[in-house]
Amino acid sequence: MSLLTTNYLTPTGREEAWRFTPLNRLGGLHDGTSTVSVLDSLVGPAMNIPGVSISRVSRELLVPQSHSDDVVVQRTHAESSTVFHVEISAGVEIAQPIHLTRDIKNAGGTELSRVLITVGENARATVLIENSGEIVLGEDIEIVLASNSFLKFVTLQEWDAGSIYAARHHAIIGRDATFESITVTVGGSLVRILPTVEFVAPGASAELLGVYFAKEGQHFEHRIHVDHAVPKAKSRVNYKGALSGDKAHTVWIGDVLIRAAAEGTDTYELNRNLLLSDGARADSVPNLEIETGEIVGAGHASTTGRFDDEQLFYLMSRGISMDEARRLVVRGFFAEIISQIGDESVQERLMVGIDGELAKAGQ
Amino acid sequence: MSTLDIRGLEVSVITEKGQIEILRGVDLTISSGETHAIMGPNGSGKSTLAYSIAGHTKYTITGGTVTLDGANVLDMTVDERARAGLFLAMQYPVEVPGVSVSNFLRTAATAIRGEAPKLRTWVGEVKEAMSALNMDPAFSERNVNEGFSGGEKKRHEIMQLELLKPKIAILDETDSGLDVDALRIVSEGVVRAKEANNLGVLLITHYTRILRYIKPDFVHVFANGRIVEEGGPELADKLEEKGYAEYVGA
Numbered sequence: 001m002s003l004l005t006t007n008y009l010t011p012t013g014r015e016e017a018w019r020f021t022p023l024n025r026l027g028g029l030h031d032g033t034s035t036v037s038v039l040d041s042l043v044g045p046a047m048n049i050p051g052v053s054i055s056r057v058s059r060e061l062l063v064p065q066s067h068s069d070d071v072v073v074q075r076t077h078a079e080s081s082t083v084f085h086v087e088i089s090a091g092v093e094i095a096q097p098i099h100l101t102r103d104i105k106n107a108g109g110t111e112l113s114r115v116l117i118t119v120g121e122n123a124r125a126t127v128l129i130e131n132s133g134e135i136v137l138g139e140d141i142e143i144v145l146a147s148n149s150f151l152k153f154v155t156l157q158e159w160d161a162g163s164i165y166a167a168r169h170h171a172i173i174g175r176d177a178t179f180e181s182i183t184v185t186v187g188g189s190l191v192r193i194l195p196t197v198e199f200v201a202p203g204a205s206a207e208l209l210g211v212y213f214a215k216e217g218q219h220f221e222h223r224i225h226v227d228h229a230v231p232k233a234k235s236r237v238n239y240k241g242a243l244s245g246d247k248a249h250t251v252w253i254g255d256v257l258i259r260a261a262a263e264g265t266d267t268y269e270l271n272r273n274l275l276l277s278d279g280a281r282a283d284s285v286p287n288l289e290i291e292t293g294e295i296v297g298a299g300h301a302s303t304t305g306r307f308d309d310e311q312l313f314y315l316m317s318r319g320i321s322m323d324e325a326r327r328l329v330v331r332g333f334f335a336e337i338i339s340q341i342g343d344e345s346v347q348e349r350l351m352v353g354i355d356g357e358l359a360k361a362g363q
Numbered sequence: 364m365s366t367l368d369i370r371g372l373e374v375s376v377i378t379e380k381g382q383i384e385i386l387r388g389v390d391l392t393i394s395s396g397e398t399h400a401i402m403g404p405n406g407s408g409k410s411t412l413a414y415s416i417a418g419h420t421k422y423t424i425t426g427g428t429v430t431l432d433g434a435n436v437l438d439m440t441v442d443e444r445a446r447a448g449l450f451l452a453m454q455y456p457v458e459v460p461g462v463s464v465s466n467f468l469r470t471a472a473t474a475i476r477g478e479a480p481k482l483r484t485w486v487g488e489v490k491e492a493m494s495a496l497n498m499d500p501a502f503s504e505r506n507v508n509e510g511f512s513g514g515e516k517k518r519h520e521i522m523q524l525e526l527l528k529p530k531i532a533i534l535d536e537t538d539s540g541l542d543v544d545a546l547r548i549v550s551e552g553v554v555r556a557k558e559a560n561n562l563g564v565l566l567i568t569h570y571t572r573i574l575r576y577i578k579p580d581f582v583h584v585f586a587n588g589r590i591v592e593e594g595g596p597e598l599a600d601k602l603e604e605k606g607y608a609e610y611v612g613a
Contacts, residue, residue: 309420314457314507315467317417318523319445319474328470332461332506 011071020251020283022219025190027110027136027164029072034136038111041102041135042084051092052125056082062116065142065172070194072138072166080114080140086127090120090146097126097154097343104133108162115141119149119177126152128343132187134160139167145177147201153181154341156350159188168194173233175201182341183210183239185220186353192221197235199227202264205234209337213357214280216245223253224269228262234296237269240337242330242354243280244361252302254286258295266296273304274333276361323359330358365432365448365530365563366394367416373426374408374415385411387588388427391565393531398557398564400574400599403585404607409567410454412585413535417451418444431531446475448530452520452537459507464519465489467507468526475527492525495555497548513540514549521552524562531563532556538573550576571603586610 010031011018018030028034044054062083068074086098117127123146145151151171159165165188171179185191197206206226214220226235241250254269273282286300307329315325334354338347374386385408393399403409415422416429418441429436431447439447459467468489473479480488493500496518508516517537524532534553538546550573556562566577574596582598583590584607591610592598 310457311459313419313441316441317445317451318471319442320470321442324470328462329459332459335461
């Protein structure tokens with residue numbers, strides 16, 4: 001175990017990065033009071049995939065590829081004893097998604113997990129992580145894309161009701177590489193994810209998509225940070241959320257930084273929230289910081305609202321009942337993103353789950 | 364044989380400036396197989412009449428009655444009115460992102476008919492309706508009204524009219540924004556629906572050109588929230604010539 005445990009600045013909740021997060025519900029991940037009791041819950045596919053090497057190595061052998069000022073990430077870097085490494089060889093094209101799942105034996109225990117995904121030059125692959133079960137988990141996933149590679153990165157947070165998940169999903173994107181992520185958060189007590197992107201060479205692009213559906217008492221927070229540090233990179237962010245039930249709370253932060261060197265940057269970010277009941281709260285904060293005027297485009301939009309009465313009227317004027325019209329609209333709202341996951345059974349499972357929540361919300 | 368009976372209908376909207384009276388006692392009876400044209404200047408309340416009959420909550424009924432074959436339409440929810448046999452082709456059909464035309468049409472047909480149409484015959488039905496309106500089959504995979512051109516939106520409305528087979532249809536400025544070819548195609552769709560189902564049509568329009576394709580049995584001139592003159596098709600010719608000047612401010 002590391003000796004550094006107490007060296008971090010424990011957040012108080014007044015910091016900009018923590019002001020929306022109920023710290024008392026973080027299971028001690030942020031202040032060092034949690035005790036690690038679960039190890040190595042993430043498991044790879046049962047079958048060998050040619051061109052993909054999956055291993056768990058000692059922490060000394062794979063140092064973190066990036067810095068973070070997030071205390072949970074720092075603790076994870078310091079204390080996680082192993083690194084789960086997915087290595088996609090240069091030049092390979094993997095048609096089937098590389099499926100990672102969690103096998104949680106000690107329900108309710110605490111884990112700090114480090115994951116590294118490396119994508120070799122010219123490689124193309126999809127990684128799908130399915131998170132479920134009951135756990136208190138701090139996690140740092142680093143994804144390194146070499147030149148001209150492509151990775152689609154899908155994570156499903158379908159945690160049990162008591163779970164706590166605080167994580168960073170950090171992509172480091174090389175020259176002319178393309179990173180597409182889809183982050184789905186529909187379960188857990190508290191989920192706080194930092195989907196972050198660092199462009200390290202020109203010509204790269206990132207598309208960050210997300211959907212979340214928070215019910216009574218759930219806190220789902222997504223803090224995007226895209227760092228345009230080099231010229232000619234492109235980023236697109238589109239997160240859609242629905243909320244229903246008392247004290248359902250979602251937080252979406254979209255920080256995009258265009259540094260002085262990042263000429264030719266093209267960025268747009270979007271967040272839409274659909275409030276399905278009273279007592280729910282959606283915070284949505286897009287932030288664009290621009291240090292050069294020599295860019296292709298930079299914009300953002302954020303909306304939070306209830307059902308569009310005109311949409312419901314149109315559907316109902318064709319004989320469709322109010323409940324069915326609401327179901328169609330919510331399905332349609334999420335379909336734009338969920339349909340891009342590319343796995344029919346996962347998509348159908350998520351849609352059926354959304355229908356179920358909506359039926360409960362309508363009661 | 365069905366009859367939509369509108370008696371003394373008074374309708375207001377609530378605005379920041381308070382309640383504004385728009386319809387001031389409208390009397391109108393439309394029966395199966397009849398085509399009524401309502402013509403009038405902008406702002407006369409024609410669209411308010413259409414949306415009030417369909418049940419839009421923006422409009423408050425302050426007086427009068429609307430019945431369909433004796434049943435009180437004003438007591439029904441929007442979807443109940445549609446299932447009772449009323450249809451409104453909208454001037455500005457609403458976009459519904461993420462909902463495909465095919466899913467929407469099947470959901471609507473299931474609601475109106477009371478059971479899901481058999482898949483095999485349904486696919487053929489939709490294909491036929493689309494080809495009759497000169498629509499690309501790929502259209503059914505697009506999202507409802509999203510990115511549709513003006514003409515595509517109107518064809519989509521009339522396609523629903525043909526598939527949902529209402530008893531009485533209200534067409535709210537279906538001719539607006541259509542070029543000559545699209546106007547002809549859309550009008551032929553209305554005439555087909557009329558012949559196939561003995562449809563009663565209430566055609567709301569500003570211009571007489573659509574009446575060349577859809578011949579009205581009755582023409583009603585609408586101004587200041589009520590019908591101010593009624594007649595046969597010859598009344599439309601008079602309006603074509605003289606405009607609405609004599610009715611406005613009257």
